[in-house]
Amino acid sequence: MTILAFDTATDVATVAVVRDGEVLAERRSRAIRILHEIESALAEAGVERGAVERLAVGTGPGSYTGLRMGLITARTLAFALGVPAAGVSTLDALAAGSPGATPVIDARRGEIFTLQDGQPSVLAPEDLPVVPGSLYVGDGAVRYRGVLEDRGGTVPGEESEAHVPWARHHAALAADFGSAERLEPLYLRVPDAEVAVQEGRLRI
Amino acid sequence: MILGLETSCDETAAALVTADGEVRANVVASQAELHARYGGVVPEVASRRHLELVAPVVERALADAGAGLADVDAVAVTRGPGLIGALLVGLSAAKTLAWSRRLPLVPVDHLHGHVASLFLEPGSVEPPFLCLLATGGHTLLLDVQDRAGYRVVGTTLDDAAGEAFDKGARLLGLGYPGGAAIDRLARAGDPEAFSLPVARVPGFDFSFSGLKTALVYAVRALEAGELERRRADLAASYQRAIVRALVGRTRAAAEALGAQKVAVVGGVASNSELRESLADAELAPLALCTDNAAMIASAARFATAIPFPDYLALDAYASAA
Ligand SMILES: Nc1ncnc2c1ncn2[C@@H]1O[C@H](COP(=O)(O)OP(=O)(O)OP(=O)(O)O)[C@@H](O)[C@H]1O
Ligand SMILES: [Mg+2]
Numbered sequence A: 001m002t003i004l005a006f007d008t009a010t011d012v013a014t015v016a017v018v019r020d021g022e023v024l025a026e027r028r029s030r031a032i033r034i035l036h037e038i039e040s041a042l043a044e045a046g047v048e049r050g051a052v053e054r055l056a057v058g059t060g061p062g063s064y065t066g067l068r069m070g071l072i073t074a075r076t077l078a079f080a081l082g083v084p085a086a087g088v089s090t091l092d093a094l095a096a097g098s099p100g101a102t103p104v105i106d107a108r109r110g111e112i113f114t115l116q117d118g119q120p121s122v123l124a125p126e127d128l129p130v131v132p133g134s135l136y137v138g139d140g141a142v143r144y145r146g147v148l149e150d151r152g153g154t155v156p157g158e159e160s161e162a163h164v165p166w167a168r169h170h171a172a173l174a175a176d177f178g179s180a181e182r183l184e185p186l187y188l189r190v191p192d193a194e195v196a197v198q199e200g201r202l203r204i
Numbered sequence B: 001m002i003l004g005l006e007t008s009c010d011e012t013a014a015a016l017v018t019a020d021g022e023v024r025a026n027v028v029a030s031q032a033e034l035h036a037r038y039g040g041v042v043p044e045v046a047s048r049r050h051l052e053l054v055a056p057v058v059e060r061a062l063a064d065a066g067a068g069l070a071d072v073d074a075v076a077v078t079r080g081p082g083l084i085g086a087l088l089v090g091l092s093a094a095k096t097l098a099w100s101r102r103l104p105l106v107p108v109d110h111l112h113g114h115v116a117s118l119f120l121e122p123g124s125v126e127p128p129f130l131c132l133l134a135t136g137g138h139t140l141l142l143d144v145q146d147r148a149g150y151r152v153v154g155t156t157l158d159d160a161a162g163e164a165f166d167k168g169a170r171l172l173g174l175g176y177p178g179g180a181a182i183d184r185l186a187r188a189g190d191p192e193a194f195s196l197p198v199a200r201v202p203g204f205d206f207s208f209s210g211l212k213t214a215l216v217y218a219v220r221a222l223e224a225g226e227l228e229r230r231r232a233d234l235a236a237s238y239q240r241a242i243v244r245a246l247v248g249r250t251r252a253a254a255e256a257l258g259a260q261k262v263a264v265v266g267g268v269a270s271n272s273e274l275r276e277s278l279a280d281a282e283l284a285p286l287a288l289c290t291d292n293a294a295m296i297a298s299a300a301r302f303a304t305a306i307p308f309p310d311y312l313a314l315d316a317y318a319s320a321a
Helices: A031-045 A064-081 A090-097 A139-143 A145-150 A167-173 A192-198 B032-036 B043-065 B084-100 B110-116 B161-171 B179-186 B209-220 B226-257 B272-277 B294-300
Strands: A002-007 A013-019 A022-029 A054-058 A085-088 A102-106 A112-116 A119-123 B002-006 B011-017 B023-030 B074-080 B105-109 B129-134 B139-144 B151-155 B262-265
Touching: A002 A031, A002 A064, A002 A167, A013 A031, A013 A167, A022 A031, A022 A167, A031 A064, A031 B084, A054 A064, A054 A167, A064 A085, A064 B043, A064 B084, A085 A090, A085 A167, A090 A102, A090 A112, A090 A167, A102 A139, A112 A139, A139 A145, A192 B043, B002 B043, B002 B084, B002 B294, B011 B043, B011 B294, B023 B043, B032 B043, B043 B084, B074 B084, B074 B110, B074 B294, B084 B105, B105 B110, B105 B294, B110 B129, B110 B139, B110 B262, B110 B294, B129 B226, B139 B226, B151 B226, B161 B179, B161 B209, B161 B226, B179 B226, B179 B272, B209 B226, B226 B262, B226 B272
Parallel strands: A002 A054, A054 A085, B002 B074, B074 B105, B129 B262
Antiparallel strands: A002 A013, A013 A022, A102 A112, A112 A119, B002 B011, B011 B023, B129 B139, B139 B151
């Protein structure tokens, strides 16, 4: 089984080509270059695009724009190549890279995305229940290192690979392959304008 | 065939156009209703919807044309200007479709796309001509010497004409999007009922913000309950003022530049009064005035294609500058 996996939800986008559990190629880049990296990774792995059998894509949470680039690429690839796809949360992929660690993604606006009781959620870094001595990984952990370390948490150095949602983990975690149309992005927040309408603040 | 994609604002569109300019399919999924509750296009809402609509719209276009991806020779896509998050959805899809079959990608300037709505069959318009491009985001006078591009000779200094229609409609309580609503209501009103002046600016430029202010004052001057009764007159007078400004400037520019032919494109080109006032001009077909992908595929016939794989890291741009 040859899986093409990628994640563009965070500033570091990743791609991996994995065959029967063996990582044939893995690259990191930025969301806008994802197709370029896919092409390079397939070439490096010696896999023709027609030989890709499954897609695994990161469904966030993360940057809305980055996330959408990955999902539209996955949906379009699934259509063009005629292969099934599966979504994997970027938080789950991060966690898989550092067993026992808590994944923390920068949600901008002073907030973070993390797993709470296994569920993706958005909250202020100050509201994260930090367990002294435990490990926190991801770009959100790097950004709010001070908040986490002040309360006894440990955050690996900025350059650590632990902060990257490596796509090999998406390939490993992917299950339930099917139509790419079902793959939903994890935005975790409604658009500001929608909040304004619901709170009656937007007059039209 | 060229497969065109357009996602620069609140329309998700795909089209198939032949090298000769025949439209084989032209699918437009408008999000207007979705944005009506916000009183205007919300970029994040638009981007989320594009993600959901691109694949169904492309599949629908292929089905309408009775074609498959194997029949596509090039993929054309709007690269800008527009909402960056929205553009990136269409661009990513287009790059991926092109990549999957090693096809060339043709990035298209959205405004060139509007002009190229005139280059489709039947009735393709031969340059040179002076083109009035009036949309929700732009009001331009373009010197079009050939099908590959244009030179800007005039622009709006503030609001675009379509934006003026939309803001006016909002003031009159007609909802969003407002151009078509004003157009409809104006038919029942007296265009001379209110005198709403449009600022005259030097050169071939436009200015519509003062007109909007004039409408605000006209509405305020009404007695309570009177707005309902005078709404049609206000719509007609407001539309008359915008159309007069557009027509006046366009005719003056055509004369000054010695243009033999005048053309009108963009969403505002669907306005009935504007079409009547410029009946001697080349008017974009009604179906191709507001955003669509047929015009993008049309422009691609005259734009520079990027061969595989040079476009894989191509980015979009929000504004022309
Ligand atoms: N019948 C009409 N009369 C006047 N204005 C109209 C009419 N129909 C549509 N419009 C206006 O056209 C605009 C939409 O046109 P279009 O789709 O070409 O613009 P856009 O794509 O949003 O802007 P741009 O092309 O500059 O990015 C809106 O402002 C709308 O109110
Ligand atoms: Mg437009």
